[in-house]
Amino acid sequence: MGIRVAVAGASGYAGGELLRLIAGHPELDLVAATAHTQAGSPVAAVHPQLTGLDLVLGATDAATLSDADLVFLALPHGQSAALAAQLPAGVKVVDLGADFRLRDGDAWGRYYGGTHAGTWTYGLPELPGHRAAIAASDRVANTGCYAATITLALAPLIAAGLADPADVVVVASSGTSGAGRSAKVNLLASEVMGDLSPYKVGAHQHVPEIKQASGATSLSMTPVLAPMPRGILATVTARPLGPGDPREALQNAYAEEPFVHVLPTGSWPHTAATAGSNSCHLQATLDVDSGRIVVVSALDNLGKGAAGQAVQCANLMLGLPETAGLSVFGVAP
């Protein structure tokens, strides 16, 4: 008899990945999975890859979820606060949405609009001090997928004084599952295949989260939609502040981490190698012409960028081995 968990927002892509990870987790028992319009449907009708999982989606309400020891919220941004407020205090919560990530309510208002719900412990265990804080928390705000990718690349360099926090330029490309499962013409396969398409150029809502988590003070970030279902590749460049080796700084930061891998010199991260895993791959160099630090970071936006990260946080919150139910290895090709 394992620990009882539930997933709210189980019909989306992050929700489906959570169900897959929970189904393969040695210590967790899935007691409820809820949805809105899909409530009442068998899980396998909504997620055919979960054929064999015998469960019907329930309605997304506190009653259905309160029976769990821990609830994962995989709801659209802005919907977590109301539901979380109704859950009993004894139910732990990992929120995959943006609602509780920011400390700065003004930044929330500028980029997301509406009232800022509050701030929970930030769910990126590899940041200094965060692992213990997560383990001690009942409420954790999971990282955004872009923020996880970029912060893992950047934070150690800023912390070590190697990279200028005021001069960071990022271009990050994401697979389409990062854009969610709603039916939109610009996400149709006919539009996306063969196409690279930038969006929200000049003002992306994840910039405040990335700055808060990484320590950057000024950051240009251009997101691009790429023709692949999963994966984020971030190219993070920064002006160097001193002569240190950026790769060595990353190695020092992550030497003991099970899921963050600094690749051997000469090897560069690529997204396919992380698909289906909870790993992040990193590499860094100095550009010969400009002298800028260039770090490349790759992960699975549904894995280490969402559902995998959430399970990692849940493992910490529940006193389980941090790696339980999570794979270091990707599914490739």
Next chain:
Amino acid sequence: MGIRVAVAGASGYAGGELLRLIAGHPELDLVAATAHTQAGSPVAAVHPQLTGLDLVLGATDAATLSDADLVFLALPHGQSAALAAQLPAGVKVVDLGADFRLRDGDAWGRYYGGTHAGTWTYGLPELPGHRAAIAASDRVANTGCYAATITLALAPLIAAGLADPADVVVVASSGTSGAGRSAKVNLLASEVMGDLSPYKVGAHQHVPEIKQASGATSLSMTPVLAPMPRGILATVTARPLGPGDPREALQNAYAEEPFVHVLPTGSWPHTAATAGSNSCHLQATLDVDSGRIVVVSALDNLGKGAAGQAVQCANLMLGLPETAGLSVFGVAP
């Protein structure tokens, strides 16, 4: 301390998938992985998705492999026999190649050329009688990926007298990993993306294996290369011999099977739902215009079509739970 296994031919796609499955298997310990030109390289240099697996590829010779309790051979067709002959009798072997699949040496000669190496127990546990035979064998010939996809769809219908074994028409499309990892212009991404390309039309080498395993006596099969890395979708049509319901026949055959799923009426298999899993999805109907039986079968050519199937056979041969280390669930999207 688990059971000791080794993989010969570990640098290819099926080899890489075997390493991933073995790394996640609760009872198996990987003691060697070998290759030809890549011998001496770290596994992660050849399979970046296995970053974190600390092993160097060895040379493909009997000495390196003989230390294992069971060896998986994932070699090019025609190379298994010589190596298998050098392995001690006490070492169990699962061969993922075609060498030992056929009972008919003439058919071997016609389609593959050269001398027929012999016949081992055929590694498709879901066929009547095969599970016990595999469990009792020290040498098993794993199914081919097309044969697994098509046989699971067709064999129960022929066995039940519903489908005419002399009038079977199959069109089956495969992802590119089925074509292997050798550098060929026709397999370049530039050629494949956006393209469907039939090959070996009218005379595919897997026809004898499919006929032997399914009971078909005459079979037209057209294989098509599809622009996706994994997955086989087979459309199997046959002239009906009687009034029986083909879907019901499939359900009867696979009611107790953990990895073969007949979908609910109205749902049709598609490849993405099986990616990364050891599952096969099936559905059947009668065509309203022609009256023909139409069965659609989907699986992951590297999973249930190759490495997953091989691990399932190994589990049986080693007295382990048949499903150990294998996932029913796919990685999607």
Next chain:
Amino acid sequence: MGIRVAVAGASGYAGGELLRLIAGHPELDLVAATAHTQAGSPVAAVHPQLTGLDLVLGATDAATLSDADLVFLALPHGQSAALAAQLPAGVKVVDLGADFRLRDGDAWGRYYGGTHAGTWTYGLPELPGHRAAIAASDRVANTGCYAATITLALAPLIAAGLADPADVVVVASSGTSGAGRSAKVNLLASEVMGDLSPYKVGAHQHVPEIKQASGATSLSMTPVLAPMPRGILATVTARPLGPGDPREALQNAYAEEPFVHVLPTGSWPHTAATAGSNSCHLQATLDVDSGRIVVVSALDNLGKGAAGQAVQCANLMLGLPETAGLSVFGVAP
């Protein structure tokens, strides 16, 4: 000053391809392009690939279209009849929808539902007698994309007495643009990439059109959605009725055709080679195991399967060179 043409339904994929072909046509002037919800938008906002085409989409009504010498209707199935009835008799019409393709009103009712609008000249110039009939018509029903692909492969073999019209089995895979531009979850890039997905198995609405055009009397057709934006690949198999060579029959039928190419022996059609063109590629053989005729046919569903075919018909109807404004050559890779 060229011939004045208009496009109704210009916001869809076939509509966009019509605009591209008309813009490059030496004799046609585009005087209006209309849409429903997109009326009022610049063409380039709806079709960014047409940036530089300075035109605003009008409303889809007879007044806007009646100024043209010829109108292309690229409307959803069932909407052409009402609009066509309002166009002046002197305005020629090519309908890309299904409304006027079938001679058999019962078949219409069974597969499409509702009242059968009537029957226009069928727009496949390469069928015997059709070229002259099209040239003499003011109203032409353009072929469906599946029907064009399959009929070009099959009709000459049935006409020559080589193939049994009562024993035809087809599996045909289409790129996603064939499913149209409406926002549906099953057409999202996340769902489609890496996936092959059959649909309407056992009862596809295009079967009556294919039978009517090809001469088949019983036909099993399984359509599959493939992860590519354009292209149809049809594998057409039939029981042979005599000893004739199917490839030779195709060559005889199409020797003088500019857009239908029987490939050299040993080369098989693949979709990418036809992308962006008005060409259909064909090849045929006899299956060595079953003896069945196997014909493979490839074309661009938006080209020879829709907009290209429509321009070819319009050229005939307007007394222009049949190949004007159409490319024999594909855009690859």
Next chain:
Amino acid sequence: MGIRVAVAGASGYAGGELLRLIAGHPELDLVAATAHTQAGSPVAAVHPQLTGLDLVLGATDAATLSDADLVFLALPHGQSAALAAQLPAGVKVVDLGADFRLRDGDAWGRYYGGTHAGTWTYGLPELPGHRAAIAASDRVANTGCYAATITLALAPLIAAGLADPADVVVVASSGTSGAGRSAKVNLLASEVMGDLSPYKVGAHQHVPEIKQASGATSLSMTPVLAPMPRGILATVTARPLGPGDPREALQNAYAEEPFVHVLPTGSWPHTAATAGSNSCHLQATLDVDSGRIVVVSALDNLGKGAAGQAVQCANLMLGLPETAGLSVFGVAP
């Protein structure tokens, strides 16, 4: 009787695109197309999309090519000089390789190695003064595909004093045809689909060409291989030097250009819209957080990035209309 042109290196992707454009060009006659290992093959066997083009590939030697008025060289980098030297002075030449692009022989040696062949007129007509220079030249060095994409985005901003030439950061993703048609494992479809893969990070050989053409003095460029056959998307950021509007500067620079389009405010370039065309799409803004200029540029690497650009140059050199045989419009979806 048109102007006689020939293509050396016709078996590659740029060569194939040249053949397609020449076949559709109203003033050019293709008199020879040559290759190395493929010499003797029909064009359609090497480029199935050109089925219907009745020509056999010749050997790549001066004798075969000298009969033309203009020769396009689409050879591997480093092979153009020797062949060009053997062509009669009266034969005009457009070289698609890198050999004659750089003015700085040292930069050539550092990035390409070997002896610098010399410097020809740089083939980017939209740069100030270049159109006339190209028209007056018998030898033109076509732009590289990355250089064209990035220079069109950057040069007007540096020329107008808006962007700091010493602080430019570029991330540019290319479709696979940019990597050529040689059989390499890392270019296999199985490796590329679902993957974004950076390469030559920190030291790309095109940096000197981009600096020379754009006026940048320090440039960090990270190239990424993207899972699509065609297209380059470049995100070009630079520190602003003053208060000017970057979009307006681009509009001023390209107001009269037929192939360079600054999109309406709010629309961002994406690669699919340019596929098959000779167009480049641009958009610019100021990043709200960092204040940096962000320009996004998209084109078809085989079109405006290679073969289309080459035909545009040839049109100028031959006194033809600059747009002859080139399409402004892309083939989408």
